[in-house]
Amino acid sequence: MATDESTSAIDWEFAASVGGRLAGTGPILPPDEAAETVAELREDAAIATGHVRNFTHLVAPYDVAPVLVVDRQRWVRANAQSFQSLMQPVVDKALGSRPSPALVKAAGAKVTGAELGGILGFLSSKVLGQFDPFHGEAGRLLLVAPNVVHIERELEVDPRDFRLWVCLHEETHRVQFTANPWLAAHLKAEIANLTGTLDMATILDEGFGRIVEAFKPGGPTLMEVLSTPEQREVIDRITGVMSLLEGHADVVMDGVGPAVIPSVDHIRTAFTGRRKGVGVLDRLIRRLMGMDAKMAQYRDGAAFVRTVVDKVGMDDFNAIWTGPDTLPSKAEIFDPETWVKRVL
Template identity: 45%
Template sequence: MSPAAKSSFSVGRAVDWNLAATVGGKLARPEPPATDYTRNQAIDQLTEAARAAEIPVREVTGLSEGGEIPEARILNRPDWIRAAAQSMRAMTGGDGEGRPGVISGRIAGAQTGAVLAFVSSGILGQYDPFAVGGGELLLVYPNVIAVERQLHVAPADFRMWVCLHEVTHRVQFRANPWLAGHMSGALAVLTEDVADDVTHVAGRLAEYVRDRRKHADDEASEPNSTGVLGLLRAVQSEPQREALDRLLVLGTLLEGHADHVMDAVGPAVVPSVATIRHRFDQRRQRKQPPLQRLLRALLGIDAKMAQYTRGKAFVDDVVTKVGMARFNAIWTSPETLPLPHEIDEPQRWIDRVL
């Protein structure tokens, strides 16, 4: 195909999503051993905690959309993989017209399933704004059980603490419906086929390599999340780089805001919140085996961990200076979201927006 001939197929249509779900379910790591009593107790407590967390989160954020409190969906690892594959299908245009090539679609499906299997053992919960029939809060109970055991914390407190973070995401999206469209628009740009000449892509990649060499003395020899993101940006078109920046900034804001709310609400509803936060932060920072560090870097997991830290620092700073009510101007439109450089310089966002 010539460079000018752009394909009408998106990334989503090039993946066999049913195979991705099947492969992911088979490759998922075994769940922590637990009795039926422990599993049922975790499911019941997470269900109740997701419901109970809603009101204090609305009160702290000032983002009360009113109405009924939606029920969370409590899943095991294979269930989460199937839900994630279904969401990614919708998010990337996989429900549109057109069918993937049989071989390429199955290869891509198997690769995607392997990635979902790796992620499924670490994710505690998420709010899925692209779920069929509307947004949905997902909580992965085997992982919650595994982490609370690792941290040696009170299970009921930890389950509520996790729900405070994830329910904040539910409130963010339900109170500001435009966020899902903003996110899907950026994803559409990232996943669309581009017609860049190979020489242009190679030129950008060479420029990136030269720049990395200049800073080689200051970088670790192993791949890191910053380096992987830089490599990704090097082969992207300018619209794709701008879309990636929008997604990274939005993700940093959403995660930092949720962490801020979690700590603001925590003392009132989670007696051992200080202990949980301390031990959880230590867990985030612990050293990983080399292969796991590589996989985490390639999948952007370490970059996501940085989002929590940078995003929370931004939200903490702005809320301290202007209060939550004025901070909420950030949810007005895409134009009031932070610009990339403003995440680390909150005063510049205050000056521009407020």
């Protein structure tokens, strides 16, 4: 994460360091068992590729977007790098002109770095896998081995079945982006459109009082209290895309699962219960960080995909990947028939 930390509004290296310390290690495995787990995840990712291609009819190259099996610390560092590539130009442009002594700026960079590190540290124990579409030319697939082992033990599911099930979901994301190279650029542009209009100075000056609103039962999400009506339009477009991506991946993993994963029904039932959070504090943090909205993306997106595929078939559904204009809006996610009429 090469950057001049003396001029950056966020100390990215400090964020990675804090996040790594907070992440913990997860289950400690004997060396031979750890090596076996890594090998199985790599193998399952390769096996999942063919299943995803056959089910979705999307043709993605095999030799792009590497698969990396990582621990929590490497996941934190990878995501700090992604945040830096997306956010640093925007944040530095917004805050760099504010008259502040160098020492004050350095202290502020440490504070924001610590805050980001805290978020990454919390998430690092929750994520099983992630496709990063913004890394390099084609992205990369990260599988977080300690978390996979932790969850398969917690849920008391068959390890080999569970690992392939996880890989089916994450491999679907790899196929979505590598079969449709325009998609990553479009999503990055939408994120830049959103972050480029954020008034970071106002957020810093008034943010605490507004953030309190997100703590209230039934209150807005953190993004909603920190955004304008114009920004919410962009958020709605991004929500539509993310609901499609997550719902499509869930439909694929459940569609392929019964044929290749004997215990898929047990896995799905157990895992769906876990997604709700395990305690009051965990659920509160999930809400503040938008993870409740993420869970809704899985549910609502999957319902949209199933409805459209049942109506028109997979090949006609794949018109959705033609370009930005054929992606569903947030409203269409809840009204699939409108999307069918508009696009097909």
